[in-house]
Amino acid sequence: MCKSAKEAVIQSNIIRLYAQFLLETDNQPLAAKALLDENEALVLSAKYAPIIAIYQSLQAKANWELGQQEKAYQQALAVSQSPAAANALEALIRANKVLFDYHSSRGNSKAALEAYIKYAEADKAYLDEVKTKTLAFQLAQHQSLEQQNKISLLDEQNKLLKVQQQLDQAQAFNNRLLIAVLFCIALGLGTWAWHSWQSQKRLRQLAEFDNLTGLFSRGHFTQVSLSAVEYAKTLNAPISCILLDVDKFKQINDSLGHATGDWALKEVARICKEQVREYEIFGRIGGEEFCLLLPECDLKHATELANAMCQALRGVDTSASGHAFVLTASFGVTDNTRAGYSLDKLMAQADKAMYSAKTQGRNQVQCYSTSQSVPSTPQETV
Template sequence: MAATLMILKYFLVILLAAFSLFLSAETKKDYKNLFIEADQIKTADFRKFQQIILELEQNRESFTEKQLLELEYFKAYAAGYTGNYSQSIEMFKTLIPKVTEPDFRFKLLTSLANLYSFSRNFPNSFASLFEAFSFENEIKSPEIKEKGFLVAAVIYNLAQLHPEALEHAEVVKKKHTSVKSLCIAEQLIAEAHYSLRNPIDINQINQSIDNCRLNGEMLVADIFQRILPQKLLDEQNYSLAEQQLNKFIPAVESHQYPRLTADYYLFMAKAKFGLHKYSEAEVWLDKTLELSKTLGFTQPLVESYLMLSDIYKKSGNFELALDYYKKYADAEKAYRDDLSEKQLAYQLAKGEVLQKNQKIKLLEKDNSVLTLRNELNQTNTENQQLFIALLTFSIIFLTYFALRTLKSKQYYRLLAENDNLTGISNRFHFTDKVKKILEGSNKLGQIDSFLIFDLDFFKQINDQYGHLTGDWVLQTVVAHSKQFVRNLDVFGRIGGEEFAIYLPACTAEKAALLAEILRDAISQIDYSGSGHPIKMTASFGVTATDRSGYELKKLFRDADHALYQSKHQGRNQVSLFEEV
């Protein structure tokens, strides 16, 4: 009897142990599924995602080291999703050095690049993006690689580097692993093509939008849908655009996504303006500005100021019209500066990657030469000639790569300094160069001059004949203007259709005379090569260091003031700044 009880006792102990192991395995299995679910729903159902994070946090003692790192990723992602970009960036920066596994590290770096772009830190955004793609070939998960390519396409579209955006989004479209990825890729492709003024198939776009909606991707569908009213507005079909927007806007507002909503409000204002419903357009512009205040210098903000200026000019309120035009000019400059900085950040990051790769190649070749030399030193003297020949070849090879690296640096510096369209200095390089000249002129007491000119009614060229024609006009104006600019002058494009020339050792009167020559030359250009009946004039503002001092900001402001005076007096004029 005692023996039987002992057997039963041991049997119960074994059964309890087995049951405990079974429960433990089931619990781990459940947590593994929770990690998978959290990663899948983090954008589609953020509230549930937060609940899963809390549950995982309460049971972190039972997780592996990799699971703990993944939990930290979820927490960093959640901070960024709720707008705490600085906190999220710091969390990612702390997490990334702990991760060596390529797939996970790629996901972290592309997430960090996305966060940096949201916080408008594009130098770090491109640096993180390029670091991630430096080991792209090591990524095993198609889903993780796919998401990284989509992040890259989003960032490139934000920086208006649309060919690069197309390249990355097309990869996802061809090899997508989910309907959601295909939906996002097609939206990014359409956005890039539209911005590049490439032909787009509206029927295909409508099908893609419907596909997004059928699969529950409502936000992506409404982002995608922006192209439809945009195209109608470009075609001046204001009535149909108004009808579409009345239908679209309630759903867009439900997302509570300010940047997207601001776009739709601006579209409605344009439709109302085109239908001559100016008071209604003003209401929508006020709503656009209210949303845009927290978004920095965006296209909706810039265009709203310009349209309000036009509305007040039509109503005869020239004081308010001029006030809003000044706001437009300031916002447009800031927007262009921001865009130039994004593109400069891309070119510099790309140049650094190329330079780094060239250095690696040089080091590899250098190591090869050292290895050869050590081996050859151990051979018989009859091989010395071979060694000399090999060494000579290696030196030539290294010299070639060094020269190639130097040329690459010069090429990327040229891209970073010059305006891509016109070939003259971009605003960033213009500002940097003029500041250095101003320092020397100030020490010498030398009088330098500064002029700004703006092409009159240039926006109408883009609206009537398209951006390709507008680009042709800008290139033609610059080509003719360069004939009158001295070698020591600095000529730059500082805005869409706004240019500046800095003239060292030149009085204000001489600069005003040059401005008159340029004004006359621009008005006499034969623009028939555009294929359209275009006549172009320009308005000029001129100042000098003996009037405005040696601070570039003050020179800009005073030349701007003179430019506003030229526009206020009817355009196609030159005004010289006079201190009141």
Template sequence: MLRLPSRFWSWPVMISMAMGSLVPHCHATTSASDPAILLDQAESLQRKDHSRFVQILAQIHNEVPHLTPEERWRFSYLDAWKNAFEGNYSKSETQLHKVIDHADSAILVAKASALLLTNLGINRRYEEAFTLANRLTAELPQIRDPGARYLVLMNLSQMLDFSGQTDLALKYARMMEDSIPPGETRCLPLNLQIAALYNSKQLTSADPKLQQTVDVCTAAQRPVATNSTWLVLSSLYLDENQPRKAMELLDRIGPSVRTNQYHDHMLSAQVERAQAHAKLGNDNEARKAALSAVAMSRPGDISEWLMVAYQLLYQIEKKQGHSAAALAYYEHYVVQDKGYLNDVSARALAYQVAQQHMLVQRLETEKLSKQNNILRLQQALDTKAVETSRLYITLLLVILASIVLWLFRLKRSQLRFMRLSHRDGLTGILNHQHFITEAGRVLRLLEKKLGHACLISIDLDHFKRVNDTYGHAMGDVVLKLAVAICQQHLRPSDLFGRLGGEEFGILLHDCSRKQGLDIANRIRIAIGTTPMEQDGSGVSISASVGLASTDTSGYELQRLCKEADSALYRAKRAGRNRVIADTEDGNLVEA
């Protein structure tokens, strides 16, 4: 299972560990009155003693009228750091923009830009964050100060890993390792490399880089960073189906995780413990650990860890025949799964949009340059003899053609990007977000003309068993073939989308309940009777289908989705490989 860097590092912890360690530590004294000395003391205590750091900032605040312009901007930057650390991102962002726009120090501007990148990432303003990341990448060769360069590289590495650009994230993490400033160690660069390697599936539990990172961070007295690497190793053990090793490692690092009270690590350790118990067949212990993880969450939290916890609870309750509890946990799992996938899609989309904007700006610059060349050529034509005019006109046409070609390529790239943003990368059908948007639009149109529609929810039975038995390559083949089978029974006006994993949604346009049941049953039979093979390996698969109709559920998409999902769950509970729909009187109809 893919784990993003946020599983091991949160933005505030990364910034507090790195930024506070980039200056030599000194002992603050209450008698110091020189603003420059107070600023040095405050910066040295960012990570070491936050309460004392805040006290010194309050002391400097009284000296603001006596500060030089450079000292005032430095104070504004430190105050913005404090506000970000304490969660006041709005105030911090305002201060950082002022520093970036007005400070004369290039070093201070670079540090403020790096911190602003963190704020934007925390608040999920991904498009702005990647636009800023592009600017910092362009300015990186001009950043000479070791501390500022280190911070910029750190934030670029984490932001790119956050968006799935693991190769670039690894590159910047290695650049960090090659340019460590005085007072810093290889701990943070190695941790970022571990995260990028893990997310790009280039890491195994036997990789010596894991132990190397643990040794470096232990020597540097960075327990949070050390635990982060141990938790990566535990995840690798689980991915490699070695639950006993994972459990032994979690027991060993448990006291350190509890002592440091880092929320993400406590949550991930509990979920990994639940996964290990589940793989070992200890369902009761797995339930306890998963419930403990759920209890740590705050209202409205969306994370992959919570998604895994609810999925485990659903599977355990379902296995033990507790249908009501299983359904409740499944609903929580769906919320977490969809929220997590939406956030991942938003990050990837923002990264691509930022790249497109940068491409447009580059092309606009090239276009203006070429237009200037055209004007110079036109002036030259006035001074040339008639016998050379045809040559210049030909050259002019070539340049104009090149501009048209560039614009055509840009437009084609934008159209292709728009298509890709609406489609699922594996199957080519609508992705979850676009399917929901289009389904809502179609239902509103049908409601105006009193048309009919059916919403079908399809889930491939025991699909995890296919991945576990035959591998993910066969799983991808099964998903693609199942999509192809469905498309054979759909009309051009029907909407077809992948809702996540092995779950699909279909909106049948201008379709009565009876017609919808017939189509759903034909799809189910076709999936169950079509052989699925790859490289000589064959696999049988079936599908459970739930149906909801506007005849009884109305035209509200949320209600249709809820009732179709409810019918799907009942189909699975009734033995799978069947179609179930709600009737007008609230009973079930099985096709």
């Protein structure tokens, strides 16, 4: 009948109510979506903004329950931003609930909180509206029964109700303001703590790790190694030291550029690190010098490891740097049976053995012996 009479507003409201029943009472989101989509053009043609807002909020909820989250989000966002929704609180409630669920599912806590606050405000306003209408209806009934003899009393009651409503509104506003202030404080503290943690982490990393190779810096290497040597001494366990120096590194820097030199250092660190076990201590202690401390490792196994590293470097394809050159290193090895449990002596003996490898032709491994000595003036090309 409404259709034949061209009462689009009434017809739209009937469709909206039936779709709401299917969605929220009968739990049939698919049927509700089909009904809503089928009659969307009719509802829009009615040009009655509050019903359109409610209609679109039902579409958003139906799409959300059917798993069409992005479409539901767009529809809910449109409803929440529509000026007409201010006159359709149930549309705001439904739309902001979809927005809250959407942001929560994506871990966007800030946007979820904002949506929830709007949802709570709309829900309270809606309940207040229902409450006000109910009270008004009850008062009207009461007035019809006792209008003549209780009119003054009803006036007083109305005044009290208005005052109570104002107090409720003021209390609600204060509560929302308090929540907003607490949230801002918590957000500010959280942001400060996060930035502080990031800064401390960055400073610690700069202090403990070499920026180019990612290995331990000399200071951190020394600190960790001293603890490892002391622990090995307590257990009377073997501990070895390997010191390596990139051959002719100054020539690489001078002839091919510092970028190629940096590439070479990173490649040496990467290849040698592949041979190192997790608990072994590896650091860059100078420009092209690296040191490796090996707990629970005797001289034989340390020498085998140094030879494996030397061979791996010998086979490096340097074309990735943009230049073809030979990348090798000289290795010096010693252990606690020769240096005792002293980090300084272990590194000094490994350094002497490494210089012995340099003087004997580079690209090799030498173990420390008492006959080795450090050259008084090392060549710049080493």
